[in-house]
Amino acid sequence: MSLLYVPVMGAKKGEFTALTNLAAGISEKVMPVFELPAQKPDARLFEKSILRTATSAGKAWPGRQAFLDISKWKPNARTESGIHVLEYAFSVFRSNGVPVQPVVGYDRWDDPLYVQAHKNIRTSVQVTPCIRIDREAVQDDMPDVEYFSERMNEIMEALNVGPKNCYILLDFGNVSTVAVPDLMGDVERAVGVLRGLGFGTVIVAGGSMPAVVNAAVNKTNSEGCIPRIEMLAWKAIFSASKDTSLIFGDYLIRNPDAIEGVIAPDANAKIRYTINNQYFIVRGHSKRLETLTSQHKRLCATLVASAHYMHTTPPFSWGDAEILNCGLGLREVREATSMIAIDSNHHVSAVVAEIFEHQRTVVSSPSASAGLSV
Amino acid sequence: MMRVDAKVIRSEEQHQEYLLEIERLIACEPPPGSETADSLELLSVLVEAYENQKFPIEAPDPISAILFRMQEQGLKQSDLAPYFGTRSRVSEVLARKRPLTVNMIRALSSGLGISTETLVGMDSIEVPKTDKDEVDWGSFPIKEMMARGWLQKLANKAVKSTEDLVKGFITNAGVEFGSTAFRRTLGGDAYSPSTKYALYAWLARVIQKARERKSMLGTFDRDQFSTAFMRELAQLSWSDQGPALAVEFLEKRGIAVVIEPHLKGTLLDGAALQDTDGTPIIGLTLRFDRLDNFWFTLLHEVAHLWKHVDEEETFLDNLDASSEDKREVEANRIAKEALIPRIAWKRSDAYLNPSNQAIDALSRELKIHPAIISGRLRKERENYTLFNDLIGHGQVRKHFNFSELEV
Numbered sequence: 001m002s003l004l005y006v007p008v009m010g011a012k013k014g015e016f017t018a019l020t021n022l023a024a025g026i027s028e029k030v031m032p033v034f035e036l037p038a039q040k041p042d043a044r045l046f047e048k049s050i051l052r053t054a055t056s057a058g059k060a061w062p063g064r065q066a067f068l069d070i071s072k073w074k075p076n077a078r079t080e081s082g083i084h085v086l087e088y089a090f091s092v093f094r095s096n097g098v099p100v101q102p103v104v105g106y107d108r109w110d111d112p113l114y115v116q117a118h119k120n121i122r123t124s125v126q127v128t129p130c131i132r133i134d135r136e137a138v139q140d141d142m143p144d145v146e147y148f149s150e151r152m153n154e155i156m157e158a159l160n161v162g163p164k165n166c167y168i169l170l171d172f173g174n175v176s177t178v179a180v181p182d183l184m185g186d187v188e189r190a191v192g193v194l195r196g197l198g199f200g201t202v203i204v205a206g207g208s209m210p211a212v213v214n215a216a217v218n219k220t221n222s223e224g225c226i227p228r229i230e231m232l233a234w235k236a237i238f239s240a241s242k243d244t245s246l247i248f249g250d251y252l253i254r255n256p257d258a259i260e261g262v263i264a265p266d267a268n269a270k271i272r273y274t275i276n277n278q279y280f281i282v283r284g285h286s287k288r289l290e291t292l293t294s295q296h297k298r299l300c301a302t303l304v305a306s307a308h309y310m311h312t313t314p315p316f317s318w319g320d321a322e323i324l325n326c327g328l329g330l331r332e333v334r335e336a337t338s339m340i341a342i343d344s345n346h347h348v349s350a351v352v353a354e355i356f357e358h359q360r361t362v363v364s365s366p367s368a369s370a371g372l373s374v
Numbered sequence: 375m376m377r378v379d380a381k382v383i384r385s386e387e388q389h390q391e392y393l394l395e396i397e398r399l400i401a402c403e404p405p406p407g408s409e410t411a412d413s414l415e416l417l418s419v420l421v422e423a424y425e426n427q428k429f430p431i432e433a434p435d436p437i438s439a440i441l442f443r444m445q446e447q448g449l450k451q452s453d454l455a456p457y458f459g460t461r462s463r464v465s466e467v468l469a470r471k472r473p474l475t476v477n478m479i480r481a482l483s484s485g486l487g488i489s490t491e492t493l494v495g496m497d498s499i500e501v502p503k504t505d506k507d508e509v510d511w512g513s514f515p516i517k518e519m520m521a522r523g524w525l526q527k528l529a530n531k532a533v534k535s536t537e538d539l540v541k542g543f544i545t546n547a548g549v550e551f552g553s554t555a556f557r558r559t560l561g562g563d564a565y566s567p568s569t570k571y572a573l574y575a576w577l578a579r580v581i582q583k584a585r586e587r588k589s590m591l592g593t594f595d596r597d598q599f600s601t602a603f604m605r606e607l608a609q610l611s612w613s614d615q616g617p618a619l620a621v622e623f624l625e626k627r628g629i630a631v632v633i634e635p636h637l638k639g640t641l642l643d644g645a646a647l648q649d650t651d652g653t654p655i656i657g658l659t660l661r662f663d664r665l666d667n668f669w670f671t672l673l674h675e676v677a678h679l680w681k682h683v684d685e686e687e688t689f690l691d692n693l694d695a696s697s698e699d700k701r702e703v704e705a706n707r708i709a710k711e712a713l714i715p716r717i718a719w720k721r722s723d724a725y726l727n728p729s730n731q732a733i734d735a736l737s738r739e740l741k742i743h744p745a746i747i748s749g750r751l752r753k754e755r756e757n758y759t760l761f762n763d764l765i766g767h768g769q770v771r772k773h774f775n776f777s778e779l780e781v
Contacts, residue, residue, distance in 0.1 A: 145700075232484055277484075
């Protein structure tokens with residue numbers, strides 16, 4: 001597999017539908033990070049719901065590599081049987097045919113129960129873990145290389161892996177208000193430190209979708225574009241380094257800080273359509289005023305009529321076909337989750353194509369990087 | 375026939391004639407060093423000189439290129455903010471008041487498709503260099519120092535000029551000079567060449583005030599610093615009188631704490647230093663009258679005293695700025711860990727699912743003020759509208775008769 005793209009995604013229905021409907025040529029270049037969905041604060045029974053998630057993952061992503069993280073959970077969370085949530089989830093994902101690799105939270109490593117869960121996983125299976133380093137650690141710990149490398153060594157020793165046998169995920173989280181040059185600076189410094197410590201594959205992820213649609217398009221029933229900061233930064237860095245082991249990652253079409261389980265009776269109908277370097281947002285209005293079904297039909301027709309829709313034969317992706325059919329009235333898209341599936345499916349396909357094209361252009365044109373290696 | 379009478383080209387006719395001749399000579403493939411080759415070289419030089427003069431290629435102007443691309447793509451200045459950082463920076467760059475940085479160039483190149491060669495063409499704006507070794511006594515903020523009453527005591531003495539007055543003030547405080555340079559090394563993020571003098575003046579005043587407090591200080595023992603010491607200090611925040619108790623706590627342990635508002639133009643939160651006799655001093659400006667800021671700054675400065683300060687090293691901190699100095703990073707880490715240990719943070723509902731109740735619960739668990747937790751959430755999420763009512767606005771200065779200190 002030549003890995004091109006790591007989407008950090010909720011292990012939920014919409015996302016799974018998006019993965020199920022990817023073209024094979026796209027799937028083989030993608031290795032998602034599944035973030036186990038959070039539970040309601042008063043929940044006491046977890047195993048059934050984790051098992052349900054794993055079963056869906058098994059149908060959507062059978063036999064394909066993925067990462068598994070419990071970042072939405074407390075690092076010491078245990079199921080009703082007393083098993084650590086990560087250990088339990090890891091085991092049921094694998095038994096459902098998804099060969100997941102565990103994500104190790106650099107910032108969660110102080111928790112002895114969390115450490116023990118990782119050690120237990122490592123004892124039972126040979127894994128290639130992914131150490132996830134958040135922006136706080138990039139900015140606060142990494143400049144002190146000695147301290148940072150000590151912590152990294154601690155993690156690797158406990159898991160009995162070397163720097164060449166694990167992935168690194170630099171997770172910048174919400175970058176919607178970060179300037180591209182600043183993000184580039186942070187990424188390049190971090191990658192410099194990691195390469196110095198001998199790490200190979202480094203995934204750089206961030207998300208530019210604001211938490212609320214108002215921040216993207218401020219008027220109802222209108223359209224607008226917002227930049228994808230993480231993509232702009234990755235492209236600029238790749239242009240200079242041509243480093244194919246620096247893998248692009250993002251949060252698909254969602255805000256990285258989005259809090260789950262919030263009921264939004266006034267949620268607006270919207271399509272988040274990924275285009276080169278940007279998202280094209282087609283916004284409707286509150287679902288209380290008009291059903292999502294009829295709004296989606298209109299929004300899809302608007303998108304298809306716009307200059308941004310990718311008109312290809314056959315359609316560019318399953319998501320694009322759904323948008324076309326919905327706009328023509330041949331298919332109904334009734335819920336927000338279905339639209340998330342459509343948007344996400346188009347996004348993954350568009351991102352893989354965008355990365356492939358950028359790499360091809362940069363690598364085939366030696367002058368493209370002239371003067372960049374500063 | 376070979377031309378030996380080649381002359382500087384004056385007319386288009388002559389230009390065309392020489393071009394034909396060059397073509398003919400190239401076709402002969404003359405061996406290097408031959409007379410024909412020399413003629414070819416001479417003609418080429420003459421043609422190039424004529425063409426450069428007649429059809430000069432102007433260096434492309436990067437700002438015009440950006441403006442052109444904006445017009446072409448219907449972009450507004452605000453659309454360029456992601457490439458520059460802020461809207462005001464966009465307008466400064468487009469008005470040619472601020473140079474493009476290398477990373478801006480790279481980002482623009484990928485995002486707007488303007489070649490880096492074009493963007494690099496911009497003349498860089500020279501930043502005036504100052505000789506850091508030179509002390510210019512007139513550059514101190516004398517008016518402000520006078521207004522705050524710092525120079526009064528000395529004003530009665532026979533001094534030749536205000537500059538001597540300042541010199542006396544600074545040197546009396548022990549901010550001495552080597553032959554030409556300030557003896558102390560200033561670390562931290564608040565230092566900048568343009569505010570250097572204001573910072574030294576503030577520092578001198580802090581030292582002066584610390585000396586006034588010396589008789590009230592307990593005995594200092596460097597070995598007393600520990601994680602437990604930091605934690606104990608952090609937990610004083612639990613009390614309504616927290617800021618006052620913290621100062622008392624530190625002074626009992628031999629550390630002078632001076633509250634002195636910052637001078638104009640300096641983005642200073644606090645400082646950690648050591649007087650010439652070894653007395654450790656913490657200076658705080660209370661630039662923000664907020665509990666979260668107070669506790670973080672205080673712990674950060676104590677961490678400097680613990681790990682980094684010696685006779686030669688003074689730290690001046692602007693804690694809004696992110697730093698790459700290893701010592702700043704370490705002080706931040708120690709302060710953070712003392713206030714909210716990483717393990718407790720990641721396990722908490724305050725982190726996973728922030729709410730007033732979750733903040734309250736963690737605050738009880740750790741025995742720290744909720745303002746500290748709210749401040750951490752706001753900073754981490756870069757959203758300074760969150761939990762605004764919890765961060766302790768107006769809860770710090772009141773403990774220190776701050777109004778008397780203000781100018």
